[in-house]
Amino acid sequence: EPEVTQTPSHQVTQMGQEVILRCVPISNHLYFYWYRQILGQKVEFLVSFYNNEISEKSEIFDDQFSVERPDGSNFTLKIRSTKLEDSAMYFCASSEAQGGTDTQYFGPGTRLTVL
Amino acid sequence: GNSVTQMEGPVTLSEEAFLTINCTYTATGYPSLFWYVQYPGEGLQLLLKATKADDKGSNKGFEATYRKETTSFHLEKGSVQVSDSAVYFCALGRSNTGNQFYFGTGTSLTVIP
Numbered sequence: 001e002p003e004v005t006q007t008p009s010h011q012v013t014q015m016g017q018e019v020i021l022r023c024v025p026i027s028n029h030l031y032f033y034w035y036r037q038i039l040g041q042k043v044e045f046l047v048s049f050y051n052n053e054i055s056e057k058s059e060i061f062d063d064q065f066s067v068e069r070p071d072g073s074n075f076t077l078k079i080r081s082t083k084l085e086d087s088a089m090y091f092c093a094s095s096e097a098q099g100g101t102d103t104q105y106f107g108p109g110t111r112l113t114v115l
Numbered sequence: 116g117n118s119v120t121q122m123e124g125p126v127t128l129s130e131e132a133f134l135t136i137n138c139t140y141t142a143t144g145y146p147s148l149f150w151y152v153q154y155p156g157e158g159l160q161l162l163l164k165a166t167k168a169d170d171k172g173s174n175k176g177f178e179a180t181y182r183k184e185t186t187s188f189h190l191e192k193g194s195v196q197v198s199d200s201a202v203y204f205c206a207l208g209r210s211n212t213g214n215q216f217y218f219g220t221g222t223s224l225t226v227i228p
Contacts, residue, residue: 004158031214042119043159043204043218056214091159100208101147101166104216106159 002026004107006092012113013082021077021110023092032075033093033104034067036060043091049075050098082114117142121205121219128195128226136190136222138179138205148172148181148188149206149216159204162190195226 005024013019025032034046047057049067066078075094079086089111093104122137140146147166151159163172168183177192190203205219 006158033214035216035218037218037221040220042220043206043216045215045217048214058215093159095214098214100214100216102208103149103161103164105161106151108156108158 002105004092004094004105006090006107006110008110009108010111010113012115015084015114016081019079019082019112021079021090021092021112023075023077023107024073025075025092025094026105027073029094029096029105031055031095031098031102032067032069033095034077035091035093035106036088037091037109038085038088046077055098079112082112084114087112087114117146117207117209117217119205119207119217119219122222123220124202125223125225128224130197130226130228131194132226134190134192134195134199134224136203136205136224138188138190138219140186140188140205140207140217142186142207142209142217144209145183147208148179149208150177150179150188150190151204151206153202153204153221155201162203195224197226197228200224200226 032049037043089109092107095102095104118141149164150162152162163174165172165181171180202221204221207217
């Protein structure tokens, strides 16, 4: 069964450093997403991406964040200058169709630790 | 706005016990409701969903009924197994507010033999 994959599973970085989290969505999906979960808190939406541009983003997704689909398979989240409060589990997801009613398929997550 | 409130865990049950994990939501109109499960080391997997009031989603012995009158979508299973040990997430989606899902905090379930 097709699945979303994410690398690395765990990333440790120093505050102020740039990190890139990578995702490979399901191959025939057209809509891509990033969510994050700070320990003990809710899973929060960051951004959605369609047709090579951001279709929606939350207040969390500020200028420190960017997303890219550099080729036909990868979808990346870049944090330019990490802060301690960026420590969280980051989930990538994809879906076939648009809209909050279509099933989103999630990857296993990348745990980001900022020291 | 839109939000989901989920029963806090962790929950520990003996095998074959009855499971209920409560989930209530706040939304205008008619959202779609989802339960996702995360097994250790894996991603969030869709467990079941319901797209309109009074719909019952079911899968692998789990059930949840979309109750608009109580704004709830409680997850139930009549007889849990050790293999059901996981974290369960309730989520809400609204097609007219974009693509994002609104999640609860997740409920960790441990089933002991």
